Amino acid sequence: MLENYLPILIFIGIGLVIGMAALIIGALIGPHKPDAEKNSPYECGFPAFEDTRLPFDVRYYLVAILFIIFDLETAFLFPWAVVLHKIGLYGFLAMMVFLGLLTIGFIYEWKKGALEWQ
Amino acid sequence: MNLAQIFTDLVFFSFAAILVGSALMTIISRNPVRSALFLVLAFFAATGLWILLEVEFLGLILILVYVGAVMTLFLFVVMTLNIDVEEQRSSFVRYLPFAIVIVAMLVILMVYVISPGHLNPSELTTTGGQPVNYSNTTELGMVLYTDYAYPFELAGILLLVAIIAAISLTFHGKGNNKTQNPDQQILIRREDRIRMVKMQGDKK
Amino acid sequence: MFNDLLLILWIIIKIIVIVVPLLLGVAYLTFFERKVIGLMQSRIGPNRVGPWGLLQPIADVLKLLTKEIIIPSASNRYLFVIAPMLTITPALAAWAVIPFSQGMALANINAGVLYLFALGSLSVYGVLVAGWASNSKYAFLGAMRAAAQTISYEIAMGFSFVGILLAAGSMNLQDIVLKQQGGFWHWYWLPLLPLFVTYWISGVAETNRLPFDVAEGESEIVAGFHVEYSGITFALFFLAEYINMIMVSTIAALLFLGGWLSPFEGIPLLGPLFAWVPGIIWLFLKIGGFLFLYIWLRATFPRYRYDQIMRLGWKVLIPVTLVWVVVVSLGVEFKIAPWFI
Numbered sequence: 001m002l003e004n005y006l007p008i009l010i011f012i013g014i015g016l017v018i019g020m021a022a023l024i025i026g027a028l029i030g031p032h033k034p035d036a037e038k039n040s041p042y043e044c045g046f047p048a049f050e051d052t053r054l055p056f057d058v059r060y061y062l063v064a065i066l067f068i069i070f071d072l073e074t075a076f077l078f079p080w081a082v083v084l085h086k087i088g089l090y091g092f093l094a095m096m097v098f099l100g101l102l103t104i105g106f107i108y109e110w111k112k113g114a115l116e117w118q
Numbered sequence: 119m120n121l122a123q124i125f126t127d128l129v130f131f132s133f134a135a136i137l138v139g140s141a142l143m144t145i146i147s148r149n150p151v152r153s154a155l156f157l158v159l160a161f162f163a164a165t166g167l168w169i170l171l172e173v174e175f176l177g178l179i180l181i182l183v184y185v186g187a188v189m190t191l192f193l194f195v196v197m198t199l200n201i202d203v204e205e206q207r208s209s210f211v212r213y214l215p216f217a218i219v220i221v222a223m224l225v226i227l228m229v230y231v232i233s234p235g236h237l238n239p240s241e242l243t244t245t246g247g248q249p250v251n252y253s254n255t256t257e258l259g260m261v262l263y264t265d266y267a268y269p270f271e272l273a274g275i276l277l278l279v280a281i282i283a284a285i286s287l288t289f290h291g292k293g294n295n296k297t298q299n300p301d302q303q304i305l306i307r308r309e310d311r312i313r314m315v316k317m318q319g320d321k322k
Numbered sequence: 323m324f325n326d327l328l329l330i331l332w333i334i335i336k337i338i339v340i341v342v343p344l345l346l347g348v349a350y351l352t353f354f355e356r357k358v359i360g361l362m363q364s365r366i367g368p369n370r371v372g373p374w375g376l377l378q379p380i381a382d383v384l385k386l387l388t389k390e391i392i393i394p395s396a397s398n399r400y401l402f403v404i405a406p407m408l409t410i411t412p413a414l415a416a417w418a419v420i421p422f423s424q425g426m427a428l429a430n431i432n433a434g435v436l437y438l439f440a441l442g443s444l445s446v447y448g449v450l451v452a453g454w455a456s457n458s459k460y461a462f463l464g465a466m467r468a469a470a471q472t473i474s475y476e477i478a479m480g481f482s483f484v485g486i487l488l489a490a491g492s493m494n495l496q497d498i499v500l501k502q503q504g505g506f507w508h509w510y511w512l513p514l515l516p517l518f519v520t521y522w523i524s525g526v527a528e529t530n531r532l533p534f535d536v537a538e539g540e541s542e543i544v545a546g547f548h549v550e551y552s553g554i555t556f557a558l559f560f561l562a563e564y565i566n567m568i569m570v571s572t573i574a575a576l577l578f579l580g581g582w583l584s585p586f587e588g589i590p591l592l593g594p595l596f597a598w599v600p601g602i603i604w605l606f607l608k609i610g611g612f613l614f615l616y617i618w619l620r621a622t623f624p625r626y627r628y629d630q631i632m633r634l635g636w637k638v639l640i641p642v643t644l645v646w647v648v649v650v651s652l653g654v655e656f657k658i659a660p661w662f663i
Contacts, residue, residue, distance in 0.1 A: 178437055178440045181444070187473070190447075194469070254432075254433075255432065
């Protein structure tokens with residue numbers, strides 16, 4: 001089984017090399033004449049005010065949390081989908097109960113208005 | 119010992135070194151975003167180790183769930199914080215005794231678990247040498263939804279509780295956002311906005 | 323000993339055979355895109371460099387290579403430089419498992435679909451790190467938007483993969499294609515039509531292309547997460563975006579349109595007539611079709627509003643896929659012919 005993963009390891013290595021090589025070539029060929037105006041963050045011509053890293057709308061965190069839960073659900077669905085034709089009705093019903101529970105959660109989110117964006 | 123074996127060992131030790139190194143950097147690094155990214159690297163190295171153990175499904179799920187989802191949330195949170203390094207250093211001293219107690223408890227627990235009689239490393243068998251078409255996912259699926267259906271449903275309930283908890287902790291209704299209502303805007307008629315007034319012109 | 327080294331060398335040659343045409347493909351995809359959009363808008367498109375403008379992409383590459391790499395003074399230098407690499411590496415590495423024809427895959431792993439899905443979930447990192455390291459408000463806003471959008475559509479995408487796995491009973495990409503044998507009506511686009519549409523919409527949203535490109539949104543946040551990038555660092559983001567577009571098209575062709583299988587299979591006269599065409603040609607034609615669709619969408623639709631994007635992802639696509647996964651699993655449970663045998 002491991003022999004299948006050897007090309008992937010090498011491919012990831014080559015991907016890193018390509019990224020690095022491009023950056024190095026670009027840095028060598030391109031000019032390098034920094035000045036204070038050029039290096040300041042772009043803010044439509046104004047000098048930058050306030051810090052960039054401000055607290056964000058809580059909605060973004062909520063989306064990330066809900067995403068973790070649904071991602072876990074997909075993680076459970078993947079092996080089930082692969083073996084469903086072998087595990088018969090029992091396995092099918094087990095997953096339907098599981099999906100039912102998550103559908104309840106999904107409906108709760110919806111009704112609470114956690115999926116609304118304004 | 120042939121070359122393939124040497125190569126496998128080499129891969130194992132490089133992944134192990136990356137794992138330990140990046141885990142250390144996660145703790146040492148001053149910048150929280152850099153810590154989080156080193157933790158991501160640690161997860162990658164762990165995936166490499168798991169795939170070496172021929173459990174491809176668990177390895178890839180580690181990337182999918184931890185790197186793809188959990189660490190994204192971490193980054194979301196850490197990136198929007200502007201953490202003051204000075205303040206961090208003062209709290210480090212304050213929490214030090216507490217941290218030492220926790221570390222000591224963890225060490226005791228680990229020693230207890232790895233001790234002979236529980237998880238004796240010398241008794242563990244390796245899973246190496248599976249055939250080319252071996253599918254770890256199928257093996258897992260065959261037992262997870264039949265033999266372990268009850269714990270599986272418990273996991274479902276846990277996820278449901280997580281959804282409800284997450285929403286009730288972070289979300290408090292619409293708040294005081296001032297927003298447009300496009301439906302109302304579109305349905306507006308001329309008569310609602312304009313009133314025609316007959317004006318008498320000034321007469322001389 | 324010698325044989326092992328030869329094996330590694332052979333793998334490296336194969337990787338080069340995949341990567342070089344891919345990079346050329348990206349270069350000419352940008353040219354094709356500009357030409358097609360030009361024609362759709364009654365313009366000519368690039369026509370100055372070389373005959374019919376054919377050397378335009380080469381000129382673009384040379385220009386990007388010789389431009390200055392600007393690192394903003396307020397940025398986190400290391401992360402700022404690493405971000406483009408974080409974007410390009412997973413985009414390239416995903417190609418390791420793609421089968422181009424029967425038996426023509428670099429790594430024929432059993433967890434192929436999961437591997438693609440896992441690598442796809444990494445695309446959010448390059449964007450987030452780039453946006454944060456730039457320390458610019460537009461970049462940061464673009465990055466947060468892009469990240470929230472990407473993860474929202476990933477769920478729908480994952481569910482549509484589940485439908486495919488149900489139908490094929492395998493995560494191996496070769497097996498999935500071979501299960502679709504038997505001609506046009508046996509491909510999975512028909513029994514899994516809602517999942518196919520969902521996959522395509524999520525794919526467009528994942529690559530942050532129009533009409534879902536609020537992450538870049540030139541007219542409001544300038545260029546989003548890569549506003550501070552210049553020269554080759556910008557080129558890497560651009561390259562990764564186009565590689566991902568080709569990737570999404572390839573996955574769509576493999577999973578829903580029978581990969582390298584001929585569309586005329588099983589049809590009396592046309593089937594034997596086209597039997598000589600190698601499978602890889604069919605695959606490339608299907609990929610080309612999807613790429614044209616990408617460009618067509620870009621030329622046709624205005625940008626979605628952000629709340630509309632989130633509503634489509636969470637309130638339309640997820641319920642649709644959830645229902646259809648249950649329908650497909652019923653089909654598998656009761657072995658509905660000819661798809662679920």
